[in-house]
Amino acid sequence: MDGITDEPFRLIQTQIAKPDLMFTEFVSAEGISHGGIKLYDTLLFSSQERPIIGQLFGKNPDSFYKSAVILCELGFDGVDINMGCPAKTVTQNGSGAALIALPDLAVEIIKATKKGINDYFENKVKITDLDLNKKTLEVINRNKKYSNITGKKNKPTISVKTRLGVDKSIIESWASLLLDQGLDFLTIHGRTLKQAYAGTADWSEIKKVVDLAKNTKTKIFGNGDIQSRLEALEFCQKYGVDGVLIGRFACGNPWCFKNYTATPKERFSAMLLHAQLFKEIFPHRRFDPLRKNFLLYASGLPNAKQLRSKIVHLNSIEDLLQLEADFLT
Numbered sequence: 001m002d003g004i005t006d007e008p009f010r011l012i013q014t015q016i017a018k019p020d021l022m023f024t025e026f027v028s029a030e031g032i033s034h035g036g037i038k039l040y041d042t043l044l045f046s047s048q049e050r051p052i053i054g055q056l057f058g059k060n061p062d063s064f065y066k067s068a069v070i071l072c073e074l075g076f077d078g079v080d081i082n083m084g085c086p087a088k089t090v091t092q093n094g095s096g097a098a099l100i101a102l103p104d105l106a107v108e109i110i111k112a113t114k115k116g117i118n119d120y121f122e123n124k125v126k127i128t129d130l131d132l133n134k135k136t137l138e139v140i141n142r143n144k145k146y147s148n149i150t151g152k153k154n155k156p157t158i159s160v161k162t163r164l165g166v167d168k169s170i171i172e173s174w175a176s177l178l179l180d181q182g183l184d185f186l187t188i189h190g191r192t193l194k195q196a197y198a199g200t201a202d203w204s205e206i207k208k209v210v211d212l213a214k215n216t217k218t219k220i221f222g223n224g225d226i227q228s229r230l231e232a233l234e235f236c237q238k239y240g241v242d243g244v245l246i247g248r249f250a251c252g253n254p255w256c257f258k259n260y261t262a263t264p265k266e267r268f269s270a271m272l273l274h275a276q277l278f279k280e281i282f283p284h285r286r287f288d289p290l291r292k293n294f295l296l297y298a299s300g301l302p303n304a305k306q307l308r309s310k311i312v313h314l315n316s317i318e319d320l321l322q323l324e325a326d327f328l329t
């Protein structure tokens with residue numbers, strides 16, 4: 001999730017309650033294939049997080065081809081294509097959920113991504129064939145070192161994450177088209193683009209995709225409004241999905257993957273660990289974006305309002321320790 005599931009977040013999630021599968025924040029295919037070296041921070045991962053899927057968004061098939069090669073070189077277990085983001089900044093460029101209205105382009109993007117993966121594993125293309133500049137190649141090597149990648153890994157899965165439609169559900173025709181592309185898995189968020197995050201996810205529409213996929217090799221994951229692993233397992237039973245993705249409820253709440261409610265002390269410990277990992281992994285970054293994560297960890301705590309008003313002024317790990325001491329005594 002953009003701005004949330006960065007490397008410190010995923011390391012903490014792994015320690016507290018490792019999900020079966022994790023995704024990076026989405027990253028622009030155009031960006032990583034055209035020298036956006038800062039974006040490579042988004043693609044840092046540690047081996048204990050596996051299986052780890054790298055998620056791409058964009059609108060240019062050639063960038064997806066290149067990005068698929070890059071994700072293979074970085075040793076990802078899967079390449080996921082975002083066709084579900086409703087943010088205007090993404091959809092106005094024809095990316096994310098806007099691709100639901102551009103089915104020919106969506107198919108081209110999937111084909112280009114597949115070709116990138118296949119060409120890489122059939123030795124038809126190497127990372128050095130992509131015309132990446134020297135700085136980008138250096139940052140790719142930095143990432144590989146961080147992730148302990150020495151040679152080629154297994155071929156990654158290819159998948160799509162999408163929504164029911166643009167302003168109304170067209171899930172049967174849209175999912176049929178996607179299922180024809182031979183994806184390894186397909187995730188459906190049970191809302192339309194127009195709904196963004198309003199209303200509730202319509203799982204009966206997700207169930208239609210489960211039925212359509214019965215004679216295909218594609219696994220179906222459902223997404224929307226799930227609050228715990230227990231609830232996810234119930235929904236697998238009830239709707240026949242092969243898996244469930246949990247998004248917002250895991251933000252600041254890594255315990256949801258083990259059906260556990262954390263104590264205030266445990267929440268502060270997670271904040272502190274998050275801050276320490278952030279400083280260690282991204283020493284060049286500013287501290288203030290971390291406050292967003294702290295606010296998420298703090299939600300649900302007693303006196304949350306008062307706590308939030310303090311969190312927005314934190315500037316250092318020392319400030320956080322002081323806040324913990326004040327709050328817990």
Ligand SMILES: Cc1cc2nc3c(=O)[nH]c(=O)nc-3n(C[C@H](O)[C@H](O)[C@H](O)COP(=O)(O)O)c2cc1C
Nearest residue numbers: 001002025026161189223224225226246247248249
């Ligand atoms: C802040 C935020 C960032 C998100 N970033 C991404 C993203 O990068 N990629 C993606 O596929 N979905 C992203 N999503 C959507 C979620 O993955 C998920 O589909 C949606 O929140 C519904 O599931 P939930 O009810 O479990 O949260 C984001 C959602 C939020 C609120």
